[in-house]
Amino acid sequence: xxxxxxxxxxxxxxxxxxxxxxxxxxxxxxxxxxxxxxxxxxxxxxxxxxxxxxxxxxxxxxxxxxxxxxxxxxxxxxxxxxxxxxxxxxxxxxxxxxxxxxxxxxxxxxxxxxxxxxxxxxxxxxxxxxxxxxxxxxxxxx
Numbered sequence: 093x094x095x096x097x098x099x100x101x102x103x104x105x106x107x108x109x110x111x112x113x114x115x116x117x118x119x120x121x122x123x124x125x126x127x128x129x130x131x132x133x134x135x136x137x138x139x140x141x142x143x144x145x146x147x148x149x150x151x152x153x154x155x156x157x158x159x160x161x162x163x164x165x166x167x168x169x170x171x172x173x174x175x176x177x178x179x180x181x182x183x184x185x186x187x188x189x190x191x192x193x194x195x196x197x198x199x200x201x202x203x204x205x206x207x208x209x210x211x212x213x214x215x216x217x218x219x220x221x222x223x224x225x226x227x228x229x230x231x232x233x234x
Contacts, residue, residue, distance in 0.1 A: 095124070096180075096181070097120065097180055098117065100161055100162065100180060101120055101157065101161050103161075104157065104160065105157065105161075115146050115154070116157065118139055118142070118146060119151055120154065122139045123154075123158060123163075123164065124178070129169075130175060130176055130177075131173050132148070132151050132152050132155055132174065132176070133173075135151055135155070139151060155176055158176070159176075162179060162180055163179060164176045164177065164178065165178075167223075167225075169189045169194075170189070170227065171194060175196075184200070185199060186198070186199055186226070187223075187224070187226070188225075188230075189227050190228065190229055190230035190232075190233055192230070193232065195230045195232070208222060
């Protein structure tokens with residue numbers, strides 16, 4: 093039985109006259125099984141543990157499909173490498189990134205969200221999306 097995420101991808105692929113392939117399903121499954129902020133290379137290494145015939149280019153192309161279909165978000169934490177996280181049915185959150193060890197801490201804060209809305213309203217601005225990334229040192233690296 094297909095997961096909700098598989099159905100979302102299948103519908104997106106169908107609407108865009110593409111094909112749902114076994115390789116795309118494998119990349120999606122590996123991505124969904126990964127709960128951290130994963131790079132394309134890390135995802136590729138995970139996928140090839142069980143599917144050695146899937147290339148890095150397939151992983152990159154599938155990640156692009158996951159982004160366009162709303163299943164994934166691409167993040168840039170300033171380390172020269174794009175990372176990907178789940179987006180579908182996941183609540184908004186912000187990030188604290190340790191510049192020493194690379195640890196990424198997700199957080200939410202209703203006061204920050206309220207302030208952003210107030211500042212936007214004061215300036216006649218409509219927020220359609222946003223991200224907040226704080227850089228510094230985690231408690232282990234202080």
